[in-house]
Amino acid sequence: MKIAVCVKQVPDSWAEKKMSGQVLDRAGVDAVLNDLDEYAVEEALRIVEAHSPTKEAGEGSGHTITLISMGPERATEAIRKALSMGADNAIHISDDALAGSDALATSLVLAKVISTEGFDLVICGTESTDARMSVVPAMLAQRLGWAALTFAGSVIVEPENSKVLIARSTEFGVENMSAAFPVVVSVNEKINEPRYPSFKGIMAAKKKTITAKSLSDLGIAASAVGASAAWSSVKDSLLRPARSSGIKVEDSGDGGNQLAAFLAEKRVI
Amino acid sequence: MSQVLILVDSVGGQVSKSTGELATFGSRLGSVTAVVFEPALAAQLNGFSIANVVVVTGVDTSKYSPAPVAEALAQLITSKSATALLVTSSARGKEIAGMVAVISNSGLITDAIDVDADRITTQSVFGGGTTVHSAVTTPTAVITMRSNSIEVVAGSGTPTQEEFAPTISEAAKLAVVNSTEPAVKGGRPELTEASIVVSGGRGTNGDFKPIEALADVLGAAVGASRAATDAGWYPHTHQVGQTGKTVSPQLYVACGISGAIQHRAGMQTSKLIVAVNKDPEAPIFELSDFGVVGDLFNVLPVATAAITAKKA
Numbered sequence: 001m002k003i004a005v006c007v008k009q010v011p012d013s014w015a016e017k018k019m020s021g022q023v024l025d026r027a028g029v030d031a032v033l034n035d036l037d038e039y040a041v042e043e044a045l046r047i048v049e050a051h052s053p054t055k056e057a058g059e060g061s062g063h064t065i066t067l068i069s070m071g072p073e074r075a076t077e078a079i080r081k082a083l084s085m086g087a088d089n090a091i092h093i094s095d096d097a098l099a100g101s102d103a104l105a106t107s108l109v110l111a112k113v114i115s116t117e118g119f120d121l122v123i124c125g126t127e128s129t130d131a132r133m134s135v136v137p138a139m140l141a142q143r144l145g146w147a148a149l150t151f152a153g154s155v156i157v158e159p160e161n162s163k164v165l166i167a168r169s170t171e172f173g174v175e176n177m178s179a180a181f182p183v184v185v186s187v188n189e190k191i192n193e194p195r196y197p198s199f200k201g202i203m204a205a206k207k208k209t210i211t212a213k214s215l216s217d218l219g220i221a222a223s224a225v226g227a228s229a230a231w232s233s234v235k236d237s238l239l240r241p242a243r244s245s246g247i248k249v250e251d252s253g254d255g256g257n258q259l260a261a262f263l264a265e266k267r268v269i
Numbered sequence: 270m271s272q273v274l275i276l277v278d279s280v281g282g283q284v285s286k287s288t289g290e291l292a293t294f295g296s297r298l299g300s301v302t303a304v305v306f307e308p309a310l311a312a313q314l315n316g317f318s319i320a321n322v323v324v325v326t327g328v329d330t331s332k333y334s335p336a337p338v339a340e341a342l343a344q345l346i347t348s349k350s351a352t353a354l355l356v357t358s359s360a361r362g363k364e365i366a367g368m369v370a371v372i373s374n375s376g377l378i379t380d381a382i383d384v385d386a387d388r389i390t391t392q393s394v395f396g397g398g399t400t401v402h403s404a405v406t407t408p409t410a411v412i413t414m415r416s417n418s419i420e421v422v423a424g425s426g427t428p429t430q431e432e433f434a435p436t437i438s439e440a441a442k443l444a445v446v447n448s449t450e451p452a453v454k455g456g457r458p459e460l461t462e463a464s465i466v467v468s469g470g471r472g473t474n475g476d477f478k479p480i481e482a483l484a485d486v487l488g489a490a491v492g493a494s495r496a497a498t499d500a501g502w503y504p505h506t507h508q509v510g511q512t513g514k515t516v517s518p519q520l521y522v523a524c525g526i527s528g529a530i531q532h533r534a535g536m537q538t539s540k541l542i543v544a545v546n547k548d549p550e551a552p553i554f555e556l557s558d559f560g561v562v563g564d565l566f567n568v569l570p571v572a573t574a575a576i577t578a579k580k581a
């Protein structure tokens with residue numbers, strides 16, 4: 001199988017995030033691999049391990065895991081982290097013209113890479129921790145004309161039947177879905193527990209190939225992406241005053257009554 | 270007058286509460302056409318700001334999800350020359366919106382909490398810390414609206430009704446729903462729609478009875494932290510947070526929940542936040558309007574009794 005995992009570098013979720021003009025100020029904060037994408041990488045590794053004669057990913061498994069990431073130069077840090085978990089290689093799309101891209105442009109670029117390289121399975125996280133749109137996987141499937149199996153809480157791959165089965169929980173209950181290759185899957189955090197990179201993994205990652213691609217490599221016009229092409233544009237952003245903590249009482253038998261009195265005062269009851 | 274489409278959601282044959290909210294936002298932008306995929310829902314759409322109802326026929330939404338819905342909506346956008354499509358910000362709603370945006374070459378805004386007559390949207394991002402105003406530059410704007418963002422304004426009259434038979438591509442039928450295990454529906458409101466949510470975390474130690482009792486006297490939905498859903502104490506569908514549901518009710522009551530950043534991401538924009546936690550240093554108190562430092566097994570029953578007494 002040829003598996004791709006889409007990984008995004010995001011500001012650390014613990015860090016203070018703010019807008020700089022019309023875009024997220026990414027320079028001033030620590031950047032990490034998007035939480036959910038660690039689960040996507042882990043799931044890809046588990047799928048390969050389950051179908052590898054050596055029970056391991058990598059050379060000899062007969063399968064490959066390629067990371068795809070669109071983002072600034074700095075995103076290589078997040079890519080190395082995912083490589084050190086055990087992915088085989090990576091494609092990093094970086095181009096100044098991509099700055100300020102909306103979700104439509106992001107999905108356009110990622111879909112172009114995926115269709116050019118050709119994969120059986122593309123795995124994404126369900127959402128990024130910065131913009132939290134949860135739309136890129138569905139948009140990719142739509143652009144590629146592939147099946148979308150999204151928000152998966154469990155994934156089973158049957159390479160011999162070129163088939164993927166997932167279970168996902170929605171507002172309506174648990175849906176069991178399936179589709180034939182090629183498929184875009186997005187996974188949530190219930191699916192597995194991502195491994196920590198081993199020392200061996202970290203050393204090996206340093207030698208793994210990250211192929212840099214620019215827009216012209218992909219045959220995408222700079223005018224089709226980036227802030228100027230975005231179909232939605234930020235007009236302004238305001239920092240809201242931080243929520244200040246309110247009243248705090250110590251319970252000595254009466255805390256429940258005080259709580260009820262507060263709700264009554266606020267006219268909630 | 271501009272044409273605006275809204276996608277009507279339903280659970281168990283009942284139109285969702287968010288429908289009235291979408292209609293209220295939509296009527297600011299133009300004449301509202303509500304789109305339903307189950308004919309029986311059309312009769313439930315009187316009394317909203319809805320001028321017209323389109324009943325989409327020939328789409329089996331229970332078997333294929335959600336690509337055919339997206340194709341049908343994109344075709345309606347074209348046939349109505351709609352300037353906006355409004356969808357609820359649920360996991361499914363966002364996915365449909367993303368697909369429609371790709372098919373119809375439209376700009377997409379997710380999780381808006383407001384939209385004005387000029388199609389300028391307001392989003393509350395980074396856990397509610399920043400407010401962003403955006404504009405969509407394409408002829409049609411696809412916007413997902415967060416529940417509980419507006420008071421529903423009632424409309425008058427009965428909407429006109431028409432049928433629409435879309436052309437569904439083979440690609441939209443590639444992902445198949447083989448079976449659905451329906452969510453066990455209690456008598457409580459849907460989590461994302463409820464005006465009050467009472468949530469329990471690891472501090473419940475698996476006993477959600479005091480949480481449910483308080484929820485029921487408040488007419489609230491029950492939520493849970495990831496620690497509680499991971500332990501199997503409460504279904505995953507009730508998880509609030511980054512990877513669970515995002516809620517923004519009038520009142521959020523967090524019981525035995527520490528207030529991890531991933532939990533906050535799903536509840537921080539609630540209008541009022543109340544916390545019960547026995548650790549005075551728990552981070553949840555930093556964003557609470559009212560906090561009780563104490564054991565939830567003592568505090569909640571007293572609060573439930575006091576609220577029952579006040580309501581009587």
Ligand SMILES: Cc1cc2nc3c(=O)[nH]c(=O)nc-3n(C[C@H](O)[C@H](O)[C@H](O)COP(=O)(O)OP(=O)(O)OC[C@H]3O[C@@H](n4cnc5c(N)ncnc54)[C@H](O)[C@@H]3O)c2cc1C
Pocket residue numbers: 006007008009023024034036037040068069070071101102103104106110123124125126127128130131132133134135136137232377378379394395
């Ligand atoms: C505060 C804020 C608000 C925004 N609002 C909007 C908006 O309303 N409309 C709009 O069109 N754009 C918006 N954007 C831009 C948007 O964040 C980017 O276009 C982004 O690439 C796609 O959205 P997401 O990160 O939320 O992806 P999601 O759909 O949440 O990501 C899901 C998965 O897709 C994959 N993925 C996403 N991005 C990448 C990437 N760059 N490289 C590799 N894999 C990736 C990952 O696997 C990820 O887990 C906003 C950005 C910010 C910072």
Ligand SMILES: Cc1cc2nc3c(=O)[nH]c(=O)nc-3n(C[C@H](O)[C@H](O)[C@H](O)COP(=O)(O)OP(=O)(O)OC[C@H]3O[C@@H](n4cnc5c(N)ncnc54)[C@H](O)[C@@H]3O)c2cc1C
Pocket residue numbers: 035036189469470471472473493494495496497508509510511512513514524525526527528529530531532535545546547548551563564565566
């Ligand atoms: C990728 C990722 C995604 C995540 N997504 C989510 C998400 O969507 N939602 C989510 O909630 N978490 C999420 N988490 C997990 C999050 O980081 C926390 O681990 C989780 O929220 C902790 O749950 P908790 O507050 O119930 O438990 P704890 O942090 O263990 O807190 C329990 C609290 O209960 C208090 N307590 C104990 N006993 C009592 C008592 N008798 N009475 C009163 N108080 C008591 C304690 O003082 C403590 O503050 C995610 C984590 C990751 C890595």
